[in-house]
Amino acid sequence: MQVQSGASFEWLLMPDTRFPLAADSSRPAALAAWLGALFGGNAYTMTPASEDASFRRYFRVVFQTPPPAPYAGQSSLIVMDAPPDKEDCRPFIKVAALLRDCGVNAPKVYAQDLTRGFLLLSDLGDTTYQTALERGADAQALYLDAITALVAWQRGANPLLLPAYDEALLRRELDLFPDWFVAKHCGHDLHDTERTMLERTFALLIAAAQAQPQVFVHRDYHVRNLMDVAENRPGVLDFQDAVFGPITYDLVSLLRDAYVAWEEEQQLDWAIRYWERARAAGLPVAARFDDFWRDFEWMGVQRHLKVVGIFARLWHRDGKDVYLADVPRVLSYLRHACARYTELTPLLRFLDVLEKREPIIGYTF
Numbered sequence: 001m002q003v004q005s006g007a008s009f010e011w012l013l014m015p016d017t018r019f020p021l022a023a024d025s026s027r028p029a030a031l032a033a034w035l036g037a038l039f040g041g042n043a044y045t046m047t048p049a050s051e052d053a054s055f056r057r058y059f060r061v062v063f064q065t066p067p068p069a070p071y072a073g074q075s076s077l078i079v080m081d082a083p084p085d086k087e088d089c090r091p092f093i094k095v096a097a098l099l100r101d102c103g104v105n106a107p108k109v110y111a112q113d114l115t116r117g118f119l120l121l122s123d124l125g126d127t128t129y130q131t132a133l134e135r136g137a138d139a140q141a142l143y144l145d146a147i148t149a150l151v152a153w154q155r156g157a158n159p160l161l162l163p164a165y166d167e168a169l170l171r172r173e174l175d176l177f178p179d180w181f182v183a184k185h186c187g188h189d190l191h192d193t194e195r196t197m198l199e200r201t202f203a204l205l206i207a208a209a210q211a212q213p214q215v216f217v218h219r220d221y222h223v224r225n226l227m228d229v230a231e232n233r234p235g236v237l238d239f240q241d242a243v244f245g246p247i248t249y250d251l252v253s254l255l256r257d258a259y260v261a262w263e264e265e266q267q268l269d270w271a272i273r274y275w276e277r278a279r280a281a282g283l284p285v286a287a288r289f290d291d292f293w294r295d296f297e298w299m300g301v302q303r304h305l306k307v308v309g310i311f312a313r314l315w316h317r318d319g320k321d322v323y324l325a326d327v328p329r330v331l332s333y334l335r336h337a338c339a340r341y342t343e344l345t346p347l348l349r350f351l352d353v354l355e356k357r358e359p360i361i362g363y364t365f
Contacts, residue, residue, distance in 0.1 A: 031081060034118050038111055042067055049078055055086040060123065070110060078107065080119040089114055092240040099239060102156035104149050105232040106239065124235030129223035130259055137228060145233045146226055147274045150250055151281050157215040157244065165217055165245025167206055174202045174302065176309025185312035186354050197346045204343055208298040212246040213284035219243060221250040222257045247285060252300040256333045258307050258326045271296060297337045301344065304334045
């Protein structure tokens with residue numbers, strides 16, 4: 001579709017059955033007027049660019065004629081449509097600048113209208129790491145580039161620049177598990193002993209997270225938010241919820257990804273490479289790798305309890321069922337980690353109850 005300044009944008013209201021949104025009939029016209037003012041009379045096409053679990057929508061603008069300054073040399077741009085009553089663009093703008101200051105390839109913000117929730121961004125393409133892997137790309141090269149970018153991001157850490165990943169936030173995330181996965185998804189009413197067990201386990205996980213060295217944390221550093229780009233790979237997206245928190249968190253997101261699974265031998269190889277690079281860069285990782293790996297695994301339990309809670313909420317509250325297919329993978333990570341640590345055995349037994357499994361009895365010597 002070729003679009004001129006002032007053209008009709010009714011097609012933007014078409015429902016997405018996978019990600020239904022409450023369409024605001026005034027937004028297409030407002031977006032058209034905004035782009036018209038930015039681009040003048042330059043013709044362009046605009047199509048949906050990506051899916052998002054939030055209320056944000058993204059569209060790709062492709063110019064039909066050379067664009068005006070300051071977009072000269074850009075064949076395409078990305079428009080973010082973020083209804084301001086549901087999304088706040090300011091954290092996105094702030095964290096994008098932080099990432100770029102650290103040398104990480106985040107989108108450049110060309111224009112913004114915070115009142116209406118519109119951003120115009122540089123285009124990092126449409127090939128996510130997940131797509132690249134599905135097409136047979138070199139996983140080793142992709143992941144080592146992601147580790148390089150992660151170390152660069154963490155080296156820029158400043159506790160004054162991002163919100164703290166504090167006890168309250170860690171607890172709110174953990175509460176998603178009993179509230180949405182246990183109660184809503186599994187239909188399980190917690191007994192007093194189960195509730196006490198979860199409280200005790202959550203306290204252990206929070207203490208372990210807070211005991212780790214703290215750095216910049218992306219919070220969703222995984223294959224759907226990393227882009228396979230030609231220069232300064234990876235391009236990094238979906239970073240607006242970044243915080244100052246545990247150093248292993250983003251590595252867990254990357255290596256124990258909700259959307260793609262790797263054998264533990266491969267996880268260990270990449271984790272060791274990260275650990276070596278982090279130490280060389282002066283980052284405060286544990287001096288012994290086995291201590292670092294324990295921190296990594298415990299952080300993973302916190303993250304994965306949160307993730308299954310979020311996936312359940314996306315279905316039961318928002319009607320988005322696409323994430324349910326990934327729940328078994330996340331539960332497998334949880335079970336694997338809990339089976340290794342005596343303190344987490346009660347949580348493993350509770351997962352047996354939820355999944356209606358017979359517990360496996362093992363012996364240690």
